[in-house]
Amino acid sequence: MTPFRRLDLFCRVVDNYGDIGICWRLAKQLVREHGLAVTLFVDDLVSFRRICPQVDTAAERQQVDGITVRHWRGQDGVYSKDEVADIVIEFFAVDLPPGYIDAMAQCQPRPVWFNLEGLTAEEWVEGCHRLPSLQPRSMMKHFFFPGFTDKTGGLLREAGLEQERLQFDTPAFLRTLGLTDAEIASTKISLFCYPHAPVSALFEVWQNSAQPITCLVPEGVAADAVRAFLGDAGRVATQGALTVRVLPFVPQPDYDKLLWACDLNFVRGEDSFVRAQWAGKPFIWHIYPQDENLHHKKLRAFLQRYAGELPGLAEFALRWNGAPVRGEADNWAAYWTALAAETGAATARAAAWQQQMLSHGDLASNLLAFAATLR
Structure with a gap:
């Protein structure tokens, strides 16, 4: 069992369905197989709806397949430390809202912060996988790379x-x-x-x-x-x-x-x-x-x-x-x-x-x- 209860995942849709497709699969697996409470922040609900018809494109916050989906409209917003999850994932180097980072800095213990990178077979990935990156206010972010070898994070796959x-x-x-x-x-x-x-x-x-x-x-x-x-x-x-x-x-x-x-x-x-x-x-x-x-x-x-x-x-x-x-x-x-x-x-x-x-x-x-x- 994981020692974590909550996870927030931030996704910006660049490649129409690829970005949200990856994040949606990951969110579902974390809920169903690992028992986490997941909130998915996503900026493009229209593309999301194409792969998940249950999504309401007009909703600011909704429950879909046991996952809290929040429409991420921009970098503005004020967040409290109670809104911050135990694990925070920014997908493919998106910038977290400054207000969310402020709230992260108030948490004790600090959340585990990941930049989940894009998939590549290039050799340099093995040297960068899991590397730490010091952030303002003494917070630490780690890079996590999917990949094709045992020196990377592997590929996204459900157990069954x-x-x-x-x-x-x-x-x-x-x-x-x-x-x-x-x-x-x-x-x-x-x-x-x-x-x-x-x-x-x-x-x-x-x-x-x-x-x-x-x-x-x-x-x-x-x-x-x-x-x-x-x-x-x-x-x-x-x-x-x-x-x-x-x-x-x-x-x-x-x-x-x-x-x-x-x-x-x-x-x-x-x-x-x-x-x-x-x-x-x-x-x-x-x-x-x-x-x-x-x-x-x-x-x-x-x-x-x-x-x-x-x-x-x-x-x-x-x-x-x-x-x-x-x-x-x-x-x-x-x-x-x-x-x-x-x-x-x-x-x-x-x-x-x-x-x-x-x-x-x-x-x-x-x-x-x-x-x-x-x-």
């Missing part, structure tokens, strides 16, 4: 997730999404990407595939390419070997099931990237773009760990993200052929990688274990 996946009925779930028997028997691909992904070029390749392909796209994703493909057909259309089916934007638990049900998953940002790894299926990651193409460095660091024996997957992922590869013009037919040729090896690698990540424990438990050493 793998058992649920192993018991999952793929055909039954796909029928609830409206798929026909022919679509269920085809190669199934989920597509979640940023708007600048070269989706139209890939659709053209898939139309000429020797095997039927069904692409499942959450509503609003790759909107221009999907609209051009569907024409006046509504939410589903077939051209050549490719069927594109638009799905309603699903709540988090159903998104996990979508990943489990597909043969290949295109994911984006951080939240769906992690869920794809727990799905144990091959995936292509569309990383959140950063200035000066710093995201390409992060992408290469991950591919070096994950795809060393999968050159087709590595090149496809780099091209999908616009990273330079030998200065050649794009040839999506060739990239897809190379990726498809690695299907067996990529499937085996996904399963082995999942087991490797399981051995590092889960992020929430690792964070609380470290927090206990700071009291």
Whole structure:
């Protein structure tokens, strides 16, 4: 049992669903598995509602799934020390409200204060994980990094997730999404990407595939390419070997099931990237773009760990993200052929990688274990 009773988590939504997706999963796990009273401060309730339909976008404070959700409108506000939790987490270096920091300084003992950082496979993370940072008024903040090795905090994962996946009925779930028997028997691909992904070029390749392909796209994703493909057909259309089916934007638990049900998953940002790894299926990651193409460095660091024996997957992922590869013009037919040729090896690698990540424990438990050493 954790020695802590309350935890406050501060989230600003930058990557539409990724930031709030991570924070919401973490908040739920801390309540359900560790018995903490969690308050989630979030600035964008509209994006939050897309992944959690119970959220009331007009409410300043509400209870959702046993979690107190507060609409975080800015850096103003006065807080009392009684409002401060035992553990305070700022997600991805957000600035806490000055009034909240003032209240933290009045607490005895001081709350355990974390900056929960973004996920990266770069080696420097191991040296920065758990590092302290002295703050004004002699308060201490610690950096906590998720990651892919036992020298990091691991990845976010609920205790029962793998058992649920192993018991999952793929055909039954796909029928609830409206798929026909022919679509269920085809190669199934989920597509979640940023708007600048070269989706139209890939659709053209898939139309000429020797095997039927069904692409499942959450509503609003790759909107221009999907609209051009569907024409006046509504939410589903077939051209050549490719069927594109638009799905309603699903709540988090159903998104996990979508990943489990597909043969290949295109994911984006951080939240769906992690869920794809727990799905144990091959995936292509569309990383959140950063200035000066710093995201390409992060992408290469991950591919070096994950795809060393999968050159087709590595090149496809780099091209999908616009990273330079030998200065050649794009040839999506060739990239897809190379990726498809690695299907067996990529499937085996996904399963082995999942087991490797399981051995590092889960992020929430690792964070609380470290927090206990700071009291």
